[in-house]
Amino acid sequence: MTVYIDDAVHPWRDQRWAHLMADTLPELHAMAAQLGIPRRAFQNRRSGAHYDVPAPMRERAIALGARAISRHTDRELLKAVIANARLQYDATA
Structure with missing residues:
Protein backbone atom coordinates (compact mmCIF):
# COMPACT_ATOMS: atom_id res chain seq x y z
CA MET A 1 0.00 0.00 0.00
CA THR A 2 1.30 3.43 -0.93
CA MET A 21 -3.44 10.33 -3.35
CA ALA A 22 -3.19 6.76 -2.08
CA ASP A 23 -3.95 3.15 -2.86
CA THR A 24 -6.72 3.25 -0.24
CA LEU A 25 -8.77 5.97 1.42
CA PRO A 26 -7.73 4.94 4.96
CA GLU A 27 -4.06 5.42 3.96
CA LEU A 28 -4.87 8.74 2.35
CA HIS A 29 -6.72 10.06 5.40
CA ALA A 30 -3.99 8.80 7.76
CA MET A 31 -1.25 10.64 5.84
CA ALA A 32 -3.33 13.80 5.70
CA ALA A 33 -3.81 13.59 9.47
CA GLN A 34 -0.04 13.19 9.98
CA LEU A 35 0.45 16.33 7.90
CA GLY A 36 -2.11 18.21 9.97
CA ILE A 37 -4.55 18.55 7.07
CA PRO A 38 -8.13 18.56 8.40
CA ARG A 39 -10.55 15.94 7.07
CA ARG A 40 -12.82 18.71 5.77
CA ALA A 41 -10.10 19.42 3.17
CA PHE A 42 -10.64 15.99 1.57
CA GLN A 43 -11.50 16.34 -2.11
CA ASN A 44 -14.09 13.64 -2.90
CA ARG A 45 -14.09 14.43 -6.62
CA ARG A 46 -15.18 12.50 -9.66
CA SER A 47 -11.76 13.43 -11.09
CA GLY A 48 -10.15 11.54 -8.18
CA ALA A 49 -10.21 11.41 -4.39
CA HIS A 50 -7.31 13.47 -3.04
CA TYR A 51 -6.07 16.21 -0.76
CA ASP A 52 -4.46 19.39 -2.05
CA VAL A 53 -1.06 20.00 -0.47
CA PRO A 54 0.88 23.28 -0.69
CA ALA A 55 4.39 22.99 -2.14
CA PRO A 56 6.20 23.58 1.19
CA MET A 57 4.30 20.66 2.75
CA ARG A 58 5.16 18.31 -0.14
CA GLU A 59 8.66 17.62 1.20
CA ARG A 60 7.23 16.79 4.62
CA ALA A 61 4.83 14.30 3.03
CA ILE A 62 7.76 12.64 1.27
CA ALA A 63 9.71 12.52 4.55
CA LEU A 64 6.71 10.78 6.15
CA GLY A 65 6.73 8.12 3.43
CA ALA A 66 4.70 9.46 0.51
CA ARG A 67 6.12 8.44 -2.84
CA ALA A 68 6.90 11.39 -5.09
CA ILE A 69 5.57 10.94 -8.62
CA SER A 70 6.16 13.28 -11.53
CA ARG A 71 3.95 13.93 -14.51
CA HIS A 72 7.20 14.31 -16.46
CA THR A 73 8.97 11.04 -15.64
CA ASP A 74 6.31 8.74 -14.13
CA ARG A 75 3.49 9.17 -16.64
CA GLU A 76 2.17 5.61 -16.64
CA LEU A 77 2.32 5.32 -12.85
CA LEU A 78 0.63 8.70 -12.45
CA LYS A 79 -2.15 7.63 -14.84
CA ALA A 80 -2.68 4.46 -12.79
CA VAL A 81 -2.71 6.40 -9.48
CA ILE A 82 -5.25 8.88 -10.87
CA ALA A 83 -7.40 6.05 -12.24
CA ASN A 84 -7.39 4.44 -8.79
CA ALA A 85 -8.25 7.78 -7.16
CA ARG A 86 -11.23 8.10 -9.52
CA LEU A 87 -12.46 4.69 -8.40
CA GLN A 88 -12.37 5.92 -4.79
CA TYR A 89 -14.82 8.74 -5.53
CA ASP A 90 -18.03 8.23 -3.57
CA ALA A 91 -21.02 9.86 -5.27
CA THR A 92 -23.22 9.10 -2.26
CA ALA A 93 -21.05 11.09 0.16
Whole structure:
Protein backbone atom coordinates (compact mmCIF):
# COMPACT_ATOMS: atom_id res chain seq x y z
CA MET A 1 0.00 0.00 0.00
CA THR A 2 1.30 3.43 -0.93
CA VAL A 3 0.57 7.13 -0.59
CA TYR A 4 1.61 9.30 -3.54
CA ILE A 5 2.23 13.00 -4.03
CA ASP A 6 2.55 14.53 -7.47
CA ASP A 7 4.46 17.59 -8.63
CA ALA A 8 3.41 20.86 -7.03
CA VAL A 9 2.43 22.57 -10.28
CA HIS A 10 -1.15 23.72 -9.72
CA PRO A 11 -1.30 27.47 -8.99
CA TRP A 12 -3.90 28.73 -6.49
CA ARG A 13 -3.86 31.56 -3.98
CA ASP A 14 -0.31 32.60 -4.80
CA GLN A 15 1.08 29.11 -4.14
CA ARG A 16 1.80 25.92 -6.02
CA TRP A 17 -0.13 22.83 -4.94
CA ALA A 18 0.33 19.08 -5.26
CA HIS A 19 -2.19 16.25 -5.01
CA LEU A 20 -1.93 13.67 -2.24
CA MET A 21 -3.44 10.33 -3.35
CA ALA A 22 -3.19 6.76 -2.08
CA ASP A 23 -3.95 3.15 -2.86
CA THR A 24 -6.72 3.25 -0.24
CA LEU A 25 -8.77 5.97 1.42
CA PRO A 26 -7.73 4.94 4.96
CA GLU A 27 -4.06 5.42 3.96
CA LEU A 28 -4.87 8.74 2.35
CA HIS A 29 -6.72 10.06 5.40
CA ALA A 30 -3.99 8.80 7.76
CA MET A 31 -1.25 10.64 5.84
CA ALA A 32 -3.33 13.80 5.70
CA ALA A 33 -3.81 13.59 9.47
CA GLN A 34 -0.04 13.19 9.98
CA LEU A 35 0.45 16.33 7.90
CA GLY A 36 -2.11 18.21 9.97
CA ILE A 37 -4.55 18.55 7.07
CA PRO A 38 -8.13 18.56 8.40
CA ARG A 39 -10.55 15.94 7.07
CA ARG A 40 -12.82 18.71 5.77
CA ALA A 41 -10.10 19.42 3.17
CA PHE A 42 -10.64 15.99 1.57
CA GLN A 43 -11.50 16.34 -2.11
CA ASN A 44 -14.09 13.64 -2.90
CA ARG A 45 -14.09 14.43 -6.62
CA ARG A 46 -15.18 12.50 -9.66
CA SER A 47 -11.76 13.43 -11.09
CA GLY A 48 -10.15 11.54 -8.18
CA ALA A 49 -10.21 11.41 -4.39
CA HIS A 50 -7.31 13.47 -3.04
CA TYR A 51 -6.07 16.21 -0.76
CA ASP A 52 -4.46 19.39 -2.05
CA VAL A 53 -1.06 20.00 -0.47
CA PRO A 54 0.88 23.28 -0.69
CA ALA A 55 4.39 22.99 -2.14
CA PRO A 56 6.20 23.58 1.19
CA MET A 57 4.30 20.66 2.75
CA ARG A 58 5.16 18.31 -0.14
CA GLU A 59 8.66 17.62 1.20
CA ARG A 60 7.23 16.79 4.62
CA ALA A 61 4.83 14.30 3.03
CA ILE A 62 7.76 12.64 1.27
CA ALA A 63 9.71 12.52 4.55
CA LEU A 64 6.71 10.78 6.15
CA GLY A 65 6.73 8.12 3.43
CA ALA A 66 4.70 9.46 0.51
CA ARG A 67 6.12 8.44 -2.84
CA ALA A 68 6.90 11.39 -5.09
CA ILE A 69 5.57 10.94 -8.62
CA SER A 70 6.16 13.28 -11.53
CA ARG A 71 3.95 13.93 -14.51
CA HIS A 72 7.20 14.31 -16.46
CA THR A 73 8.97 11.04 -15.64
CA ASP A 74 6.31 8.74 -14.13
CA ARG A 75 3.49 9.17 -16.64
CA GLU A 76 2.17 5.61 -16.64
CA LEU A 77 2.32 5.32 -12.85
CA LEU A 78 0.63 8.70 -12.45
CA LYS A 79 -2.15 7.63 -14.84
CA ALA A 80 -2.68 4.46 -12.79
CA VAL A 81 -2.71 6.40 -9.48
CA ILE A 82 -5.25 8.88 -10.87
CA ALA A 83 -7.40 6.05 -12.24
CA ASN A 84 -7.39 4.44 -8.79
CA ALA A 85 -8.25 7.78 -7.16
CA ARG A 86 -11.23 8.10 -9.52
CA LEU A 87 -12.46 4.69 -8.40
CA GLN A 88 -12.37 5.92 -4.79
CA TYR A 89 -14.82 8.74 -5.53
CA ASP A 90 -18.03 8.23 -3.57
CA ALA A 91 -21.02 9.86 -5.27
CA THR A 92 -23.22 9.10 -2.26
CA ALA A 93 -21.05 11.09 0.16
